[in-house]
Amino acid sequence: MSTIETAPDFTVLVVDDDHDVLAANARFLRVSGIDTLVAETAESALQRLQQHTVDVVVTDLRMPGCDGLEFARQARLSRPLMPIVFFSGFATVPDVVKAMRLGAVDFLEKPIEPEELLLTLQGIRDRYDGAIAAQRIAFGVSDETASFKTRVLAYEKYIIETSLLKHEGRISDVIDALQINRRTLNDKMLRLGITRFTED
Amino acid sequence: MSTIETAPDFTVLVVDDDHDVLAANARFLRVSGIDTLVAETAESALQRLQQHTVDVVVTDLRMPGCDGLEFARQARLSRPLMPIVFFSGFATVPDVVKAMRLGAVDFLEKPIEPEELLLTLQGIRDRYDGAIAAQRIAFGVSDETASFKTRVLAYEKYIIETSLLKHEGRISDVIDALQINRRTLNDKMLRLGITRFTED
DNA sequence: CGGTTATCGGCAGAAAACTGCCGATAACCG
């Protein structure tokens, strides 16, 4: 909870036991402007998570020793909402189900096209942007201290704010997207202290 | 709470365009003590949902006309958090990902073993932890457009279920942690379809 | 057996949220 701010960057942790593939993907991502951390084992990946602020994890499903699912479980303990992307070459339906149940946001198939990975990550950054913030609001703050009501209100605020951002401040679009009564939305914005013109 | 004394009704809606398979599965489920409704098309399934209280929907992913995903989207409009189980014979990884993103709780492969289906449904009834599915709805990354209300409900469900997990099912601890009125918590659990599980 | 603890649900009044109607305020466009 120290001052880890000043980092609105987007940091990705890629976990893959194939050293060459890992290095290639990492290089591509870095060139594309994404802060990229790497790890070749689940253990070192967990360490990385403790040391850095990571926004997204990309991990192989099958790795020698600790597999990707177990790693994800461990990671979730400290980062409940962190987006996790799995990839695998021989994924079965149950594999995918298990991964998604663990909160995976996507499941890519090997061999990974660097372009595809980049698009996926950019998509997460754009759409999930708010969820990352929400993690800090609804979860980060909450650590046992925030009440149910507080967390729900924080979440409501997050939904409305991200929807506003997404629709560039057009209330009518937000009303349509969230299927919410105009009057109710106005009241909530007032109560939650949401204004249409935030820092851009 | 090991067994179900008061036998709360548990109604399943099975949607499959294959009449024979549907009939066979329905018969098996009914014999096994599960109230089972059937539908051979998405349209009639949606009708069933309006007419009956359904606890779980089991649907084929591929059906002539309206496909399973679209049907699930429609169903969610009236039953935002109802558990949905998909099944399919030729599911690709992206298929499974899409289904799970829509809040599916499981994905079975054809041909369906009646025993497996029964176990799945019993699992959902007895100790289904919908937290992750709720999380997916609340923080959906995809193009899914859940309403404000739906997402808030999903988030509330997520909070309560994870708190229950964390406190091993002790209501009093959850009340303390979430700072929520006992009566309110009970009502919410009822409304959101949250059941306490036995100790792990 | 009685006593304790934990949980649950009915009930009803209180509190809060929702929502339709109304008018007001801007900004923009001929």
Added chain:
DNA sequence: CGGTTATCGGCAGTTTTCTGCCGATAACCG
């Protein structure tokens, strides 16, 4: 200038939710 569009807030009736009180049901322990 008048007309259109988008937004906002007051108000009030309706609906929903919250919450305290009460009793019921189990499980458990002497």
